[in-house]
Amino acid sequence: MKAFLKRAKEHESKINKYTEEYELGRKHLANMMGIHPDEMTQEHINEAIRYLLPSGLFDKGSRPQFKHPKDILPLNFDFPFDKAGRPYHYQYYTLLPNYHCIMSEAAWRMECLREEEVRIGSTGAPPQEEMKHLSEEYEWMDLRTFLNYFKSNHSEVVQVNEHNRFVILMTKLSKMRLREQDVAFLKQFGSPKTSEINVMDTEEIKKFYVNEQGRKFRTKNGYRKSAIAQVTVYAEGEGILEINGKGIEYFESQYAREQVLFPLVLTSSLNKVDVHARVEGGGEMGQSGAIRHGLSNALLPFVSQQMVNKLSLSGLLDRDSRVKERNKPGQKKARKQFQWYELIKACCKFLP
Amino acid sequence: GACIPSLSQQKTYKTDIKAKVVNPRPLTVTRIYEKKVILKNAEAAAALAKEEELSDKKEKINVYKSFHRDIAEDNALKNPDFFKVKEMVDLHTLFKNRVHFGHHHGCRHPFVVPFLYGVRQNTDIFDLDKTLPRLHNALNFIAHMVYRGGVVLFVSRNAQTMPLVEYTAQKCGEYSHCRFWKGGLLTNIDYLYKNLTRYPDVVVFIHTQNNFSHEHAAITECAKMLIPTVGIVDSNCNPTLVTYPVPGNDDSLDAVKLYCKLFEETILRAKEYRKRDIEELSDDSDES
Numbered sequence A: 001m002k003a004f005l006k007r008a009k010e011h012e013s014k015i016n017k018y019t020e021e022y023e024l025g026r027k028h029l030a031n032m033m034g035i036h037p038d039e040m041t042q043e044h045i046n047e048a049i050r051y052l053l054p055s056g057l058f059d060k061g062s063r064p065q066f067k068h069p070k071d072i073l074p075l076n077f078d079f080p081f082d083k084a085g086r087p088y089h090y091q092y093y094t095l096l097p098n099y100h101c102i103m104s105e106a107a108w109r110m111e112c113l114r115e116e117e118v119r120i121g122s123t124g125a126p127p128q129e130e131m132k133h134l135s136e137e138y139e140w141m142d143l144r145t146f147l148n149y150f151k152s153n154h155s156e157v158v159q160v161n162e163h164n165r166f167v168i169l170m171t172k173l174s175k176m177r178l179r180e181q182d183v184a185f186l187k188q189f190g191s192p193k194t195s196e197i198n199v200m201d202t203e204e205i206k207k208f209y210v211n212e213q214g215r216k217f218r219t220k221n222g223y224r225k226s227a228i229a230q231v232t233v234y235a236e237g238e239g240i241l242e243i244n245g246k247g248i249e250y251f252e253s254q255y256a257r258e259q260v261l262f263p264l265v266l267t268s269s270l271n272k273v274d275v276h277a278r279v280e281g282g283g284e285m286g287q288s289g290a291i292r293h294g295l296s297n298a299l300l301p302f303v304s305q306q307m308v309n310k311l312s313l314s315g316l317l318d319r320d321s322r323v324k325e326r327n328k329p330g331q332k333k334a335r336k337q338f339q340w341y342e343l344i345k346a347c348c349k350f351l352p
Numbered sequence B: 001g002a003c004i005p006s007l008s009q010q011k012t013y014k015t016d017i018k019a020k021v022v023n024p025r026p027l028t029v030t031r032i033y034e035k036k037v038i039l040k041n042a043e044a045a046a047a048l049a050k051e052e053e054l055s056d057k058k059e060k061i062n063v064y065k066s067f068h069r070d071i072a073e074d075n076a077l078k079n080p081d082f083f084k085v086k087e088m089v090d091l092h093t094l095f096k097n098r099v100h101f102g103h104h105h106g107c108r109h110p111f112v113v114p115f116l117y118g119v120r121q122n123t124d125i126f127d128l129d130k131t132l133p134r135l136h137n138a139l140n141f142i143a144h145m146v147y148r149g150g151v152v153l154f155v156s157r158n159a160q161t162m163p164l165v166e167y168t169a170q171k172c173g174e175y176s177h178c179r180f181w182k183g184g185l186l187t188n189i190d191y192l193y194k195n196l197t198r199y200p201d202v203v204v205f206i207h208t209q210n211n212f213s214h215e216h217a218a219i220t221e222c223a224k225m226l227i228p229t230v231g232i233v234d235s236n237c238n239p240t241l242v243t244y245p246v247p248g249n250d251d252s253l254d255a256v257k258l259y260c261k262l263f264e265e266t267i268l269r270a271k272e273y274r275k276r277d278i279e280e281l282s283d284d285s286d287e288s
Helices: A002-033 A042-052 A097-123 A143-154 A160-174 A180-187 A254-266 A284-298 A305-314 A340-350 B042-057 B091-096 B110-115 B128-147 B162-172 B217-224 B253-287
Strands: A138-140 A190-192 A216-224 A227-235 A241-243 A273-280 B101-104 B116-120 B123-126 B152-155 B175-177 B202-205 B229-233 B244-247
Touching: A002 A042, A097 A143, A097 A160, A097 A180, A097 B162, A138 A160, A143 A160, A160 A180, A180 A190, A216 A284, A227 A284, A254 A284, A254 A305, A273 A284, B091 B128, B091 B253, B110 B116, B110 B128, B123 B128, B128 B152, B128 B202, B128 B229, B128 B244, B128 B253, B152 B162, B162 B175, B162 B253, B202 B217, B217 B229
Parallel strands: A241 A273, B152 B175, B152 B202, B202 B229, B229 B244
Antiparallel strands: A138 A190, A216 A227, A227 A273, B101 B123, B116 B123
């Protein structure tokens, strides 16, 4: 407590001393410039100092300045503890109280949610508050913003390890079933992932047509090698899959079936969408690839923007341009070459 | 059946640490409450009275003069159980919350042997008749310190119970440190903190060991800085440097919940009493 009072007195005396010096210098400057001291503003002072003490330093904060001490020093020395010496923050003895406060609060919320889940699962009672999963993935604070947040607000120096742990904890929390207060807590540190790269134009993606019966649908063509597929996707469906009048048994191999189902699995819309497809040409693999291409293009209006970016970056929306390589003269097939003595024979044909 | 450690198992353990006393200074202790001696001889009584008069003129070192005391008159020291700590805990509650379970007998620390009742199915069992009075003493001590406005620091390094411990500390209005302990936090306090900080007056260990099953670094630091510690000592822990060791289980959730509840109750009760007594005294002084 004594030290507290001592420090406060020292600070006060310092400020008083500097203010006296400032006032004196101001009067002298006004005398030099020929202006009345009451009419002199900070701009006059800055100009004068730039003239009298020119410096070529790049950092403007390190050039000579002449300001009132209240602009430079803080008026009230805010100690993080009271007169008796007891700190205000309950985690003051860890050297980063505010960071650890956030982490421990998140951990406590996780514990409460786990207990609730256990209680619901064991007794079968309904939850006390509304609990929902987050609809979108959240993006957490950048390293830079994280460091600045603690430096500017609380003057704490945080390291990269702390940021990594923070991100891990927050992602863990966000994957549980959350209450409203937890969502509000998370929104301080993150926001739903926005599409930084607008990969596709929005109008073309969100186009769909409406049936006579009032169902939304979209048809798109899909191509692969020499197979052409026409795929229609009906929204708000049960999970019907039709290929040329048959189900997924149209394809015999597991690989081909997976290719057809993959876009539905990615967008998690297996039982929410009806698919009808017509395929011609090509073989089993080509036809399955064509259906995949058409399906992923037709699903776009019924899916969030985040998922659209994912699909485009994964390459499902692109036409696979791989085609059978042509045969070349002097070789048997595209890459297969003759035996070395036959090569000579083949070349001799071209000689005169 | 239970097997009790036999006398032959008790060994004398030699420690390699040899403490060297440098510049030993004699301790001067002053008694605050003096006994009144009734003498039959009148001469002896007269002689004593003269000595007392002389001694009154000398400067007595009153320990409480230099400190700022909110509560000048201490009724708390007259009653052995001023804070009614014995009503909080029962032997039955300790048993119900599984405080008597220790670790495997192979993990046993030799200095914990006197607190053990025996071994059952390869697990050490604590003697609850020995933990209960020690727990009472520890709670009483914490209550007294908080009654005089002391700073309590909760320390534990167990990830499972960390949120619970920090929540209790926040509720009581006291402090917690359940993170990586930087060496020199208490011994090198001026270097690590910008401002002159106050040392904690009591440090409470709910887990005396750290993540690597070694002794927590804070125990030696508190011992060096003469900060009294309260610690829950499991059968694989070292109880020597803890001033108020409470032998018991620190691994099961029920036991830790019990400890947190008890610490919380004592601290809040002590703060209530403090508030009440300060108000009473201030009212009296204003009236007078």
